[in-house]
Amino acid sequence: MxxxxxxxxxxxxxxxxxxxxxxxxxxxxxxxxxxxxxNDYHYETTWLHEASAGTLTPDQVRYDIANVIDRSKVDFVKxxxxxxxxxxxxxxxxxxxxxxxxxxxxxxxxxxETFGIKGLDKYAFSITNVNTARQIREHIEYQFATYKVDQKPERLTIVVGGAGFTGIEFLGELGNRIPELCKEYDIEKDMVKVICVEAAPTALPGFDPELVEYATALLERKNVEFRIGTAIKEATPEGIVVAKGEDDTEEIKAGTVVWAAGxxxxxxxxxxxxxxxxxxxxxxxxxxxxxxxxxxxxxxxxxxxxxxxxxxxxxxxxxxxxxxxxxxxxxxxxxxxxxxxxxxxxxNKGTVCSLGDDDAIGVVFGKKLTGTKASFMKKMIDNRALYMIGGIPLTVKKGKFNLLK
Ligand code: FAD
Missing domain, CATH: 3.50.50.100 (FAD/NAD(P)-binding domain)
Incomplete structure (x- = not known):
């Protein structure tokens, strides 16, 4: 048969x-x-915000598919x-x-999903796979390096479209990465602007309001400016245009625009x-x-x-x-x-949203968590995903073991 x-x-x-x-x-x-x-590799999509900000390398977020499949039973086609x-x-x-x-x-x-917003597909980056993550990381580094040559301040402005899960996690990583970049490229930290634009009336819609407050306050301390309840109307080669009031608009010049909203x-x-x-x-x-x-x-x-x-x-x-x-x-x-x-x-075992390598918010088994405990839990979740697919060998090879940062 x-x-x-x-x-x-x-x-x-x-x-x-x-x-x-x-x-x-x-x-x-x-x-x-x-x-x-x-590709002949799998990438951890849930770690791509780290590779995009540059807090992990592209190789850290991927592994060979051949290492987890039984080739006597599965035929892999790249x-x-x-x-x-x-x-x-x-x-x-x-x-x-x-x-x-x-x-x-x-x-x-x-x-x-760009919801038909003009220019987003052309002028904004998106955190989609290893290649786009690498592109975002290198683009930001290029902007920092070039600022030292032409002094255009907009090179140091990064706009993140969307304060949902992906946007917030990316902002958390930027909060850790930007001080490193400033040091590397001899740039004063307060020259860098990170602006998060969100059309909904709150960041992290659907999340517990107390945890949302914790996350936004922490990110604001890391110099993120939130424009909540503000819709992006267009992305251009110079940055973005946002709605202001009923019929007015405002241009925000930015060297980097990352769309993380759909x-x-x-x-x-x-x-x-x-x-x-x-x-x-x-x-x-x-x-x-x-x-x-x-x-x-x-x-x-x-x-x-x-x-x-x-x-x-x-x-x-x-x-x-x-x-x-x-x-x-x-x-x-x-x-x-x-x-x-x-x-x-x-x-539903719960959700944890990282705010950089050292902080997070989450609800796990119905319990609210913040800070080191939440960050520990996030890394455990990341390690569990590796374990479920590749067992102990993959977890040892690719896992996150800086658990108590
Ligand atoms: P994916 O894991 O994205 O895999 C799709 C695969 O298909 C990829 O290997 C891709 O290369 C391949 N592929 C695509 N098109 C083709 C094609 N045409 N031909 C052949 N191969 C193709 N979820 C959580 O639960 N927790 C989190 O903390 C979390 N954080 C996130 C952070 C970020 C930055 C992002 C972007 C997402 C996050 N998510 C999180 C959502 C989660 O990553 C996705 O829901 C999940 O990856 C979906 O899994 P999937 O198997 O459908 O697709």
């Missing part, structure tokens, strides 16, 4: 979790497993997926031949004609795409409703990994001829 072929697209949190669980649950005679990823033909059950790749599948897992992560699903979802909302698929309880019994969608490409508030859960690595675990066990059931698939129930 022909073995079923399982194709997993994306080796991020969701994809790698699926594959590393599948390789434990299925024998090599049960199914052919193929993993497709753009290629870019372009489109899925759900009728022909084929994936179109950039370089290789079309890849047919019996079961498909789409775990390709998200893409920046995520949508991978463009392949739209390109492949799969039913979606902003590129995200509202999945069935068993994580299959509506009407497609052989296609599972997980991570930032999926949309799961929090029934308690009837709103989607924000996309997180925590959800992506839990979904990966469930999809692996559902696929193992299908391969073994069972049809009673399990439903996804998100087990």
């Amino acid at each position: 022909r073995k079923p072929k399982i194709v997993v697209l994306g080796a991020g949190y969701g994809g790698l979790m699926t594959v590393t669980r599948l390789q434990k649950q299925l024998g090599s005679n049960d199914a052919d497993i193929v993993l497709v990823n753009k 290629d870019t997926a372009l489109k899925v033909d759900t009728e022909a059950k084929k994936v179109q790749l950039e370089k290789g031949d079309d890849l047919s599948y019996d079961y498909l897992v789409i775990a390709l992560g998200g893409a920046p 995520v949508r699903g991978n463009p392949i979802i739209v390109e492949s004609g799969i039913e979606n909302m902003r590129g995200r698929v509202k999945v069935e309880p068993d994580l299959r795409a509506p009407g497609l019994s052989d296609v599972f969608v997980i991570g930032d490409c999926s949309l799961v409703i929090n029934e308690e508030i009837n709103r989607p859960y924000p996309p997180t690595a925590q959800i992506a990994m839990q979904q990966g675990e469930l999809v692996a066990s559902n696929l193992a059931k299908l391969v073994n001829g069972k049809t009673n698939l399990d439903s996804f129930n998100f087990d």
